[in-house]
Amino acid sequence: MNLPSNAAQPNLENSPFFEGALQEKLVLPKCKKCEFVIWFPREICPECGSQNVDWFEASGTGSIYSFTITRRIPGSWSKATPFVLAYVELDEGPRVMTNIVDCDLTQIRIGDRVEKVFEEAVDRDGENGPPLLRFRPTKS
Amino acid sequence: MSIRGKAFIAGAYEHPERHLPNRTLPQIHADVAIGALEDAGLTTSDVDAYYSAGDAPGFGALSMVDYLGLDCHYVNDTETGGSSYLVHAQHAATAIAAGHIDVALITLAGKPRTGGASPGGSGRVGDAPEAPFESQWGMSVPGGYALAAQRHMHEFGTTSEQLAAIKVAASSHAQHNPHAFLQDLVTVEEVLESPMISDPLHRLDCCVITDGGGAMVIVSEAVASNLSRHCIPVLGTGSYVKSTQSGRIDLTHTGALRSGPIAFAEAEVSPAEIDYVSIYDSFTITVLITLEDLGFCERGQAGRFVADGALLAPHGQLPFNTDGGGLCNNHPANRGGMTKVIEAVRQLRFEANPEVQVPDCEIALAHGTGGSLATRSASSTMILGRSL
Numbered sequence A: 001m002n003l004p005s006n007a008a009q010p011n012l013e014n015s016p017f018f019e020g021a022l023q024e025k026l027v028l029p030k031c032k033k034c035e036f037v038i039w040f041p042r043e044i045c046p047e048c049g050s051q052n053v054d055w056f057e058a059s060g061t062g063s064i065y066s067f068t069i070t071r072r073i074p075g076s077w078s079k080a081t082p083f084v085l086a087y088v089e090l091d092e093g094p095r096v097m098t099n100i101v102d103c104d105l106t107q108i109r110i111g112d113r114v115e116k117v118f119e120e121a122v123d124r125d126g127e128n129g130p131p132l133l134r135f136r137p138t139k140s
Numbered sequence B: 001m002s003i004r005g006k007a008f009i010a011g012a013y014e015h016p017e018r019h020l021p022n023r024t025l026p027q028i029h030a031d032v033a034i035g036a037l038e039d040a041g042l043t044t045s046d047v048d049a050y051y052s053a054g055d056a057p058g059f060g061a062l063s064m065v066d067y068l069g070l071d072c073h074y075v076n077d078t079e080t081g082g083s084s085y086l087v088h089a090q091h092a093a094t095a096i097a098a099g100h101i102d103v104a105l106i107t108l109a110g111k112p113r114t115g116g117a118s119p120g121g122s123g124r125v126g127d128a129p130e131a132p133f134e135s136q137w138g139m140s141v142p143g144g145y146a147l148a149a150q151r152h153m154h155e156f157g158t159t160s161e162q163l164a165a166i167k168v169a170a171s172s173h174a175q176h177n178p179h180a181f182l183q184d185l186v187t188v189e190e191v192l193e194s195p196m197i198s199d200p201l202h203r204l205d206c207c208v209i210t211d212g213g214g215a216m217v218i219v220s221e222a223v224a225s226n227l228s229r230h231c232i233p234v235l236g237t238g239s240y241v242k243s244t245q246s247g248r249i250d251l252t253h254t255g256a257l258r259s260g261p262i263a264f265a266e267a268e269v270s271p272a273e274i275d276y277v278s279i280y281d282s283f284t285i286t287v288l289i290t291l292e293d294l295g296f297c298e299r300g301q302a303g304r305f306v307a308d309g310a311l312l313a314p315h316g317q318l319p320f321n322t323d324g325g326g327l328c329n330n331h332p333a334n335r336g337g338m339t340k341v342i343e344a345v346r347q348l349r350f351e352a353n354p355e356v357q358v359p360d361c362e363i364a365l366a367h368g369t370g371g372s373l374a375t376r377s378a379s380s381t382m383i384l385g386r387s388l
């Protein structure tokens, strides 16, 4: 079944990421001073401390840094088990927490190539919110 | 200024119960506070500094100082999850060394089994700047630690059997602890046959969930010298916050890589001189990685180390968690830092359960890990001596 999809609540600082998501684009902040690609999205560079940040469209591709197949979990996610929680290392460098979808659970491995897939999400009021950044195996 | 030998653990007390439906959260804080003060030979009127973390109700230290009837000119509410109580001990020892305080009381209490308060977490989580990027993916607590375990296995060939050996060692100690939540000896096979929670962590790779708590009393040399109780000198402490490393997190080590050397340097001892360790054991993987980070074995070699029986008391190379640890004995409020210190104190006083008392235990290390290994965590290491 589909995974629970609760939309994140954007704020003043991270909204370019979510505006990008609405157009199915992966938009990331980059430090204007040292060019570091910042994760998680925010207006401060954790490498040099600059608050001068640009936003750019990233490739949306990467590889699995680590993953786990969750089989037991309390709450709303219990109906979605088994599902894959993962860290994906983007080709631009950051390691982002996410889910791997549209995959064969018996075949998934660290190092597998993956690509972004934005999945519909709803907010607390049941309205459509910014879609969620998940990943699926790259079709070879 | 080094704090080595300036502060002493005079009282340490673990609540004997693991299920407390008929005690309020403040009552459990009071139970353990009085227990630790009685252990030291002191009363609430002797306390001039109080420390609490996110498990304390209401306004934290402010509410608890009032509830307990303390008279404090020094309070601290540092919140680093399960390692908070080691960080508090470090702060208390520092304040004692500086001459600011004489008697510090640190308490932990919780009721995750009987619904007293939300377990482990902080009320601030919802506002966290990282929340929009981490709370959408169904990361359970075991799921997060499973990410670390999977990566460690990938890089170093660590196996589920090796992780299970940590639970087996904890259970072999817990069978001698009449208060332990789980008292049955388990085998590697039983760990591997327990339900898979989040690959590669099985149910028996996870710590227990218990009501209860613990407290410690840390005093100055002037106070210690007037007590009849055996006071345990603090030799060294170190803490470190491991961040998500600018979004390039390495899941194969913890902040112990940094907190450990600080504590060893201050204590002027090496890992080889440690007779007993209390290692934070929210999960088996937490122990395995921490052993490497603290320098008890080479990076990537902890799997072999634990599978060879190193952790078994009393005669293993590095006896650990002789109360049964969080894996079997107690993990009150889903926070294991306090009980780590308490068992280290028991070992140094030669008051551990006789079957697991380490002979001639002279130097012990207690280590806490708070937060999540999958994201941000705080490590705190404390080295204690039987004497100076």
Ligand SMILES: [Zn+2]
Pocket (backbone or CB within 6 Å): A031, A032, A033, A034, A035, A036, A045, A046, A047, A048, A049, A050
């Ligand atoms: Zn920068």
